[in-house]
Amino acid sequence: xxxxxxxxxxxxxxxxxxxxxxxxxxxxxxxxxxxxxxxxxxxxxxxxxxxxxxxxxxxxxxxxxxxxxxxxxxxxxxxxxxxxxxxxxxxxxxxxxxxxxxxxxxxxxxxxxxxxxxxxxxxxxxxxxxxxxxxxxxxxxxxxxxxxxxxxxxxxxxxxxxxxxxxxxxxxxxxxxxxxxxxxxxxxxxxxxxxxxxxxxxxxxxxxxxxxxxxxxxxxxxxxxxxxxxxxxxxxxxxxxxxxxxxxxxxxxxxxxxxxxxxxxxxxxxxx
Numbered sequence: 001x002x003x004x005x006x007x008x009x010x011x012x013x014x015x016x017x018x019x020x021x022x023x024x025x026x027x028x029x030x031x032x033x034x035x036x037x038x039x040x041x042x043x044x045x046x047x048x049x050x051x052x053x054x055x056x057x058x059x060x061x062x063x064x065x066x067x068x069x070x071x072x073x074x075x076x077x078x079x080x081x082x083x084x085x086x087x088x089x090x091x092x093x094x095x096x097x098x099x100x101x102x103x104x105x106x107x108x109x110x111x112x113x114x115x116x117x118x119x120x121x122x123x124x125x126x127x128x129x130x131x132x133x134x135x136x137x138x139x140x141x142x143x144x145x146x147x148x149x150x151x152x153x154x155x156x157x158x159x160x161x162x163x164x165x166x167x168x169x170x171x172x173x174x175x176x177x178x179x180x181x182x183x184x185x186x187x188x189x190x191x192x193x194x195x196x197x198x199x200x201x202x203x204x205x206x207x208x209x210x211x212x213x214x215x216x217x218x219x220x221x222x223x224x225x226x227x228x229x230x231x232x233x234x235x236x237x238x239x240x241x242x243x244x245x246x247x248x249x250x251x252x253x254x255x256x257x258x259x260x261x262x263x264x265x266x267x268x269x270x271x272x
Contacts, residue, residue: 138169
């Protein structure tokens, strides 16, 4: 049974950014990357998953049951936005991370435990007493993620959470996302970056509010799907796979990273 399921969800948005008849399943411990150009509907989908907005039609199922209570959905689904500065609400990192649990009315010792745990998971425990205003973009985004997971959601939705970061900040955030998913948290990552999408377990491509492609990264990026017409590029690793195929070098589907390709080519060269 899927953790979150959208069935034929619609949300009109004149000028782009709406959703049209979108059906999507978020499995437990799943990692879904949602790709699309500007106006494809990624941010609208993120807000619907977190119940910041409600669809005009369609159903949202949580644990197999239709759920219309926004607060019940938000207890299951955390949201991290694009701009880290827009998410800072306190003078210190630990107070910022504690803000959500405090609003749940938890006991002080439970709040302290959640803050400590979330900072540890995100690898920023040494920043606890720092002012968010003095942090790098990547560090601020990690604080935002820590604040979201301190609410103990089952699913974390990230709306272009790395797009404003430098390469090091992006690496930090993607590493934290990988750890969270590895620990069993479902992740939905809205992105325009195909290299990021290739890290996910499944990929959904949105175009003008519709799901036009969905599947494993190797199927979405490896086939001749005309992704460019949807404003989506192909990750470098799949461009290399295609170039090798055109040269008569065929690789199994599970050889889907640069490291794996290099090792496979070395293996073949050595006659192993």
